[in-house]
Amino acid sequence: MDEKDGMILEELRKDGRQSTSRISKKLRIPRVTVHDRMRKMMEDGTISRIVAVPDYRKIGRPLTAFILIRYEPGSVKQAEVAKKVAALPGVTEVHILAGEWDLVAKVRGESLEGIGKMVVDRLREVGGIARSVTMPAFATVKEEP
Numbered sequence: 001m002d003e004k005d006g007m008i009l010e011e012l013r014k015d016g017r018q019s020t021s022r023i024s025k026k027l028r029i030p031r032v033t034v035h036d037r038m039r040k041m042m043e044d045g046t047i048s049r050i051v052a053v054p055d056y057r058k059i060g061r062p063l064t065a066f067i068l069i070r071y072e073p074g075s076v077k078q079a080e081v082a083k084k085v086a087a088l089p090g091v092t093e094v095h096i097l098a099g100e101w102d103l104v105a106k107v108r109g110e111s112l113e114g115i116g117k118m119v120v121d122r123l124r125e126v127g128g129i130a131r132s133v134t135m136p137a138f139a140t141v142k143e144e145p
Helices: 003-014 020-027 031-043 078-086 112-121
Strands: 063-071 091-096 103-109 129-136
Touching: 003 020, 003 031, 020 031, 063 078, 063 112, 078 091, 078 103, 103 112, 112 129
Parallel strands: none
Antiparallel strands: 063 103, 063 129, 091 103
């Protein structure tokens, strides 16, 4: 990836709906070059996907919370626990960590009560979880898709 690819990628991160013509004009790079570089980045996996990023407030899930999870070694592998957590309703991200906690999940919900219900009724039923701590976010300062 060179500087031109980086500039094109940054434009797509700002707004993935931009046409190659618009990106071309902004960056002063020929449209065909922008098109070819985008295609190559998609083919080689540099761009894994272009997605819509919803305004969660407008779709009824204004609350963000993070759940720290401690893995309980046993019959279930940590990666399997992570996959089960990722499949829960409202979970938008799951990361396997190093340090005191083993996983962190980012969740979106309609209310703290709704997220609490998911934790109590669903998360705590996932085998391989020893402990969890839920931390609601007061505000989001920066978030990237």
